[in-house]
Amino acid sequence: MLTRTRTPAVSDWFTGEGDGFRLLGTRCTSCASVFFPREDSHCRNPHCAGGALEEVPLSRTGRIWSYTDSRYRPPSPYVSNPELPWEPYALIAVELQSERIVVLGQTVPGVTVADLTVGMEVEVVPGVLDEDAETTWTTWQWRPTGVTA
Numbered sequence: 001m002l003t004r005t006r007t008p009a010v011s012d013w014f015t016g017e018g019d020g021f022r023l024l025g026t027r028c029t030s031c032a033s034v035f036f037p038r039e040d041s042h043c044r045n046p047h048c049a050g051g052a053l054e055e056v057p058l059s060r061t062g063r064i065w066s067y068t069d070s071r072y073r074p075p076s077p078y079v080s081n082p083e084l085p086w087e088p089y090a091l092i093a094v095e096l097q098s099e100r101i102v103v104l105g106q107t108v109p110g111v112t113v114a115d116l117t118v119g120m121e122v123e124v125v126p127g128v129l130d131e132d133a134e135t136t137w138t139t140w141q142w143r144p145t146g147v148t149a
């Protein structure tokens with residue numbers, strides 16, 4: 001049986017499996033601003049003198065702020081195999097429950113824009129971005145809460 005190594009497509013942006021899966025951001029110890037994608041060099045709040053940035057797990061759930069349909073292959077540097085047919089997917093912007101910041105991501109396979117409405121609650125789950133012979137590249141995906149497909 002072929003076993004691929006599961007490797008995050010981007011390191012240190014998420015952690016865990018199943019119900020323990022979380023996006024990882026950073027929080028400024030001075031002004032409490034939260035950043036995702038994580039900011040590790042300096043606080044981006046212009047009114048903050050700058051504090052240490054510590055890693056924090058982000059909310060598992062949020063509400064759909066906006067969404068769109070990705071029906072065409074994005075241009076380079078997006079990595080995709082031109083030999084394979086393009087699989088449309090829904091791309092959504094989610095406002096996180098606690099942090100109130102907006103995080104982009106794909107929906108889980110099988111969920112299309114027809115299934116989505118602005119304000120709908122979604123949760124973050126581990127997903128697969130791509131696979132090759134040796135590696136399964138993992139990412140995060142959004143799933144409407146209450147859907148277990």
Ligand SMILES: [Zn+2]
Pocket residue numbers: 028029030031032033043044045048049050051
């Ligand atoms: Zn700050």
